Amino acid sequence: MVTKMHGGAQKVVYKIDCTNGFSCVLYVWDITMNYFQQEIAGQNTNAQSYGSEQFEINNRYLLEHSIRTPALYDMNKDRNPYDFDYALVEYVAGQAAEAYFSHSDSRVKDTIFQRLGDMITGMHAGESEIYGKPDQTEHDTGQCHLIQLQNAIIQLTYASEYIDVIRRNQGKLLDMLYKLESRVEPRRRYGYIHGELGPNHVLVTDQLEPCLIDIEGAGFYDIEHEHSFMEFRFGDFYRFLKNDNLDVNRKLFYQYHHHLSLISAGLKLAQRGYPDQQTAKGISDYHTRRALQFIES
Template sequence: MKKVFGTGYFLASVSKMHGGAQKVVYKIDCRDGFSCVLYVWDLAMNYFQAEKAAEDINERSYGSDLFEMNSKYLSQHGIRTPALYDLNKERNRYPFDYALVEYVDGSKAEAYFHHSDSRVKDKVLQQLGDMLAAMHANERHTYGKVNNSGGNTANAHSLKLENAKNQLSYASQYIDSFRANQSKLLDTLYMLESTIEPRNRYGFIHGELGPDHVLVNDNLEPYLIDIEGAAFFDIEHEHSFLEFRFGDYYRYLKNDSLDPNRMLFYRFHHHISLTSGGLKLLHRGFPDQQFAKELAEHHSRCAMRFIEG
């Protein structure tokens, strides 16, 4: 703290914040009232460490290098995200990377869904919709990470096809309805993928943008967090996720120029992927076992509707 902020900063308390399944997050409070956040990228604490080791470069969503790169890119393009104060990648004292990041004092976006003042709700969600539209409008002709602008010859959605196949294989070992209908689910996946026409225009997306990945400060300004997975990709991948994560409030974020075939394919992919993800959290000791169980059960039911309806 003293090295980054100066000798006048003295720790008052450090508390672990409710974090996700990949990095560990702490809130640091100083005696003078200043607060910031400590991010720790310790692969040993990542519930998906096996997957991270084998990830395709264009699918990476973990690591301090991605956080640093995406933080810079988003800030340069006027997309609010907590400021990066300092990043330590030396690993001379600790076997992991860590960063000090701005503490946004506020609530997550979902707190505004049922806000008593509709004007406040409208302001927050309309601002978020405008911010996402601006972010997605940053385009280039190849998909992938900001620093990977080389020509990717495969179609972007092919990455998600392969991922869905792997996740379906995992989930079918543990969910009876998936095991009994694995061939039908796979056939549906291929059928939906076959309807997609090639494209060479990709927008910049967050990659896993639920209302829990949006913080709103006291001025009702939204900030994007957990940005490591951001990249250039089909924006339908983002919108198909936003659609079920925001529910009725997706109307504030809606884009009328989306490809319906991509929307359907990615929606199916998300349900399969989240079923598998919930199971892995359940099997690997994630603290909130009820959440993991409900995640897997809900999305398995959603996936099954694609072959039942």
């Protein structure tokens, strides 16, 4: 039996239950089913977090470093007979970490998020002098945060076309972006990050062990990028994940970038027929409010 699962915005996911009791998951990277196919075609930051090669590279790295993620059973990139890549991966029984936010047993919650915090600390401890994928060998002379600077400008421009309050404040929002970026000092050491580590991208097994999914966007980068994202995605539970040795200015810049980027992301999901329209609108509205708080304070 084949059942479609919630696969997010960039790939289609199915659970396969075989007659002998074995279960696995099918990942399908069909660009026509991707809600950000226009951005991927334009080779912007979305292209760095999409595709079978990205998954394969990061899956290998995570498992080699004892970071729990579903095992890869088989990968097909021949584009024959289908014109898309697909993979069979391990089925991990469990719930997303966000399901435990309201769990009645505080000991269960403490166990899960402490284990996740330990996992993230270990993952971020992997270091490289080169930012990008684990197999990357070429040095880029630029600073990685400038990628986010350019992306924020693009997303702010897009959002200003559709959201009145963003259009009215576009100049102030842009000034704040440059102000925060000007405080970021050069760096040449990067940690390994997931790239979009929200509680929906952490499965919790029946043994209360965290398991990372949707790993295509992982790679070596500023760990402040990850922490600034996790802080608003995990809310009160971020206290289990926090790192007291971060660059404060870099983290603040990335936080602001996330808000600008996610205004546009939520807007695009809503415009492009994402099934959960309420969630898409909620993303855009929430990050609009958060971005405006930066220029009001």
